[in-house]
Amino acid sequence: MDAETDEMLPRPARRPRIAVFAGPTATILNTPDLVTSNKARVRHGLPLLPSRFDVLRSQRLAAPATLYVEAFSAHPLERESAGLYAPPDGWLDKEGTFHQEQPFEDATPVYVVELDPADGLYPLPYMARQADGSAWEETAAAPFAPAAAARQTFYPDARRLYEEIDRFGLADLGAPVELGSLAEFDFFRAAPSGGYTSGPDAERPGKDFFVYYPYHLQSEPGLANLAEATNQVQAVLSTGGFTGVQWLEGSPTVDETLYWLGLLVDTTVPLVGHAAQRRHQSASADGDRNVVDGVKFIASGVALDENGVDRIGACVIVDELVYSARDVTKVDARPGGYEVTGGHGGVVADMGGYGPPQVTYLPARRHTHRSDLRLTVLPDRVSGVTGALDTGVSLVDVETKDAGGLVPAAMPHVSITKYSRYAATGAGSDHPSLSDDEVEILARIDAGLAGAPLTGFVCEGMSPFGMADPAKNAALGVAVFAGMPVVRTGRGNTGGMAYRMDPAFISGNNLTATKARLLLMAALLKFGALPPAADPFHPTPAEYAATVRAVARYQVLFDTH
Template sequence: MPPASLTPRRTRIAAAFAASLITITAGTAAAADSKPRIAVFSGPTSTIQNNKPLITSNKARAQYGLPLLTDAWGKTQTDWPRYQRLAAPVTVYVEQFSAHPLEADVAELYAPPDGYVNTAGKFSKTRGGADDKPVYAVTLKPEDGLYALPYMGRQANGKAWDDTFAFPGAPFAQSRQTFVPDGSRIFAEIERDGGGIEARADYDFYRAVPSGGYTKGLPAAKRSDTGEGDIAPEKLGRDFFSYGPYSASQIRPMLAREANIVQRVLASGKYAGAIWLEGSPTVEDSAYWLSLLIDTQLPISANSAHRNRGLVSADGDGNILDSIDYINSKVWADEQGRNRLGTVMVQDEIIYSAREVEKGDAHPGAYVATGGYGGIFGSMTAGAYLTNIPTRKHTWKSELRISQLPANQSGWLKTKAGKVEAVTVTIKNAAGELLPQAIPKVAMLKGDNWYDDSGVPDPSAEKGIVATIDMLLGEYPLAGIVGEGLAPYSSMSASQDKALELAVLQGLPVVKTARGDASGLVKVNPRNLFIEGNNLTTTKARLLLTAALMKFGPLPRVLDVAHPTAEELVAIREKLGLYQEVFQTH
């Protein structure tokens, strides 16, 4: 027998799963009571929760006299059965030895069939002729769950469904959704596919910032997620967020909803950990946000997929199974059972740090670890295995977790008369939850060292930066800017730097990051007026600044941006020190 490290992964997983089944089956009642329960959160624009469109089967087309599906050469296509529920019990006859081409080769090892079906399709307990087929008789019941069956649905006008919508370019109201509203259906299909998902844990499903929604609402009795009451009619772009022909990206205030729901659920004491499901381009940001904001000692694992469910070799289901195994493994736990890794992303059999993980390309295996110093905690190829542990602050150690944020914060806001005044921003409600309107606005700017027209800096020529400053001060009491410059010093053009200094003097903190996947840490420069972004990518720096603004508030403003006093600069640098410490440690 080959060593474990050389054994194919599926074989190792099957062996481990078989062992778990023995334990569960033969265990005591106490062991059954200790079965872990995992909270599963649905995030936005999520391929891992998306399906190939339901296409009317040839069974339905033949039954209703519609043109059959054929390939380019005119051959009738084989139906793709889709998981559906039976409405009533039905007895079916399954041909013996049809599950594998070589079953009949060892027919002597099998028990006799339940009976035989003749050429007319009639069942008998005894064989009546040489052409009778041996069969198993099985009664399928609605309570069995999902079964793969021909899809019989048609459009209201009687035509076949060939895509999600009734006709090309149809409005959203005349289209079907492909994203599921919560993770329960995905887990049920994984179980029916032989994933063994129910033997690993119990699950509750939460629609945090979902990809699919109930446009007509849903009665409480029909909910498949964990929640109370009826679901009111939901609107695309407000309550759920998808991509494709009817795309609606998630909105900034949803960062509060995301954090509040995860915080509340994990504080309930019911769960062994959490799984967050989101679209592949943005899951890296949500994972880092949760690592900064959620005050929990439990593990949080994020997953995405690069291929829709239903495509050959869809990768999402395997990632979900790996997250469950990661949570159950407890490799994340320190000696006191506390999560020592923060939020991770378990993807393509790799355990990534939420802080460093980034989508490198749009295919499975394309996630990378940024920053040049770690970013990969371990592997899932032979069971959960860690190779390093982070020193960064996260979750229950984060200085920016929800419990550590103030109830109120000061901010700057420009009046209609053009005067900037101090205002109070309510960060949390009486229950300690983040308020959507409190989430700061952070703009991102790209540096260009070839942009200046001469060697003399001209901040007034940076109309885009000036407009950004005016917009932030005029609409958002808590706001900041992230400027991406050259690696490793995050340098931008002289005019851009001067314009960004004017932003700082007006109370807006500015973070400087290095472009690309820089491996060098941006050196802290106490002589400038910027926050150096360490080795964070620009998008991750924006999230960290967003959280830090709620903690520390804006910078002090100077009376005259053209002539700041020494005392004013000292006050600014003292406040910048608080921000810089967070960027060095989180």
């Protein structure tokens, strides 16, 4: 943060306290591979890299050191202003001997720098080698090596990231960024990207932490991890000691998690998500600036109403814009590769450049402390469905919440099915399509009845109406009358509303399929399954009417959240 911007921020009695959560597969917490430097290669007689310069990586000094820095070497035009400078600390002769007085005219003027381990990190050549003495050429000991022979590139939490931003970040007017002068930070790990794999409490990739690099070792969190992370965020915020949250996750999915947290977490403080398209420490890394902007946004108080309560809801702050998490998605792997979905706004604030953040509009949807789906008001138990399509479906009691929050094993299973023209079987009066043609949907219905009592579907259909071909519509109708709610959304980044074409189906409004899936998961935790028909393929008029009444409650949530 530069001094000019810093002066524009309000100065509360005490610094804001921000909870920073490290989420999964987060490029913003990922660093380039640690490659052995040429300094080390020369020292140990290893083949050299063809680079002109060694890459410098942030490391800690083990002992104090004295360095001599050539004067006027910080900028190619610095010497032109030599008359504005105080004399140097001394001079070095051609043998490298230091003199406090200039020994001769062409001696090198220098500044004396005393480096100390207490100073923090310094950029230095990377000197480490592999156990067999060879150079590190990539993260793994060899291409496609197993996890046991691969190092990690992701930080385990955001502590080191914030330290490096503070240490190396340069504000526009030449001052340090100094995040620590704007806020206090507590760091948490919620389905993090890096893990501790040694010692008695060793963590396992794919279970305790979730990476995508090296690519052949990629792992993904599941529904249980989402439940545990939600419980953790709620528990941290329930202490009442935090001014806001920063959530760090991979760029393709950060908007989904933030939308979910905005539905479930009962809080009056801002929930802010960040991602990066480029790894930390790499050229033009965008994640560092996104973090700085998030701190600036929370510390400014611009998200709060006159009572000090968040009025915007969960946001994603990237590329100097503040997006409503409900209404943004990643469309390309580059800075600026985010777009508003639904065609109806979505950018709630601008980070202001040299000035303070400015709110440009307030979302009308319910969120956080106003959400009807927040953890504090969700029931402890709902009805689910069990059985099989060929033998019958019945209701079963499901415990969805306990003293710790969401029950991970009870998280709803919601699948997305996508419409495209020219199905395997056509549709017409001579050859009507049957639900039996949709073997995948029918299989998922039976799988849900066998092991996931809270199950639903999202159909990404025609834009904007959400309709699909007759066979898919028929199969999804079977799901509805087997107790599984179905949401219809428009295809892709729909610019319009998916209107209600059938009262037995939920209209996804202007949500994308991925966001509709999250809202349906939350709705299942609130209302449970729909009332199943005795024969889901042939519901009676009374059963149809009961389903329509139940679906109407879901529709209210989709119209307001």
